[in-house]
Amino acid sequence: MKYRQLTKEQFESLHNEFAQFLASQSIDVKEWTTIKKEKPKVAEEEMNIFSDIVWEDVLTKTNYLEHFSETTANLFKCEDNKIHRIAIKINWDINLLEQKGFEWLMQNPMDNSVDIFMGTKNYDSDRNKEIFDLIEKGSSISKGEIFEYFNQLVT
Incomplete structure (x- = not known):
């Protein structure tokens, strides 16, 4: 992970963007629920990847x-x-x-x-x-x- 994971509040405010991110990887709501339950390390990794993408975008735009x-x-x-x-x-x-x-x-x-x-x-x-x-x-x-x-x- 290049930066740090987004906070719970940040994830909540980016709920739609995170859903789109998961959908781009062919992960729907049902599958995400299963991953969180049965493969927490995979869920954590997905959250880390998304966090890095968000941070990279925000930091690139920071002047x-x-x-x-x-x-x-x-x-x-x-x-x-x-x-x-x-x-x-x-x-x-x-x-x-x-x-x-x-x-x-x-x-x-x-x-x-x-x-x-x-x-x-x-x-x-x-x-x-x-x-x-x-x-x-x-x-x-x-x-x-x-x-x-x-x-x-x-x-």
Whole structure:
């Protein structure tokens, strides 16, 4: 397995897609029920294959990620061959996880208490694996508005 198995909730929200996936392998509902009961390892493998397909599709379409903590923000732009990062550190008692703290940052991005660092690197290995790793470490897929806002301020 390249990534991780989807959660129960993710499988439930992708119920129709999973049914189509099974149908593409000539597995109907009755047969799937039998497989789950009598061959749980085969059922697990089918779920793993489907999970990898879903993750691969989602990760390939991912262009931006963001990760916030109380005093830092890491914003990523994921291109085909390289990833750009804007790291923001707040040097006073503010919580970016709260609406008030986030709004303060967006209104005061050039304040003396705000340090902004930028960097770009080529992917060390597989692009989608690196993006997946960032998601597993707490990053969220975003539309990139915050990245582009700070990118325009500092370039």
